[in-house]
Amino acid sequence: MEIHRQQCQQCGSRNARNILVREADAPMTIYVRCLGCGELVARYQLSHYYHHGKGIESFLRSLGSDAGESGRDYLAEFQRTQDQAVRGYEDALRKLQEQGNDV
């Protein structure tokens, strides 16, 4: 596993802003804007997006029209996703710190 902090290719800044774009029938797109020089750093397109603290309604929206599962299945998937997100975040921060990075 490799863990990196996002860095601007133009100016080397690690300060960035995520600009989220959601359109119907399209994957969530996130543009990473450098706060040092304003350049585009990266674009991500996500098929499943988990927004921590926003609850299950936000999670269900992120799944789009992939209906077919029951409400109970969605709740279990939401809880699994939430747990994985928090654990993955904490693991990534810990590994960055072990590598000597500020987090």
Ligand SMILES: [Zn+2]
């Ligand atoms: Zn920059």
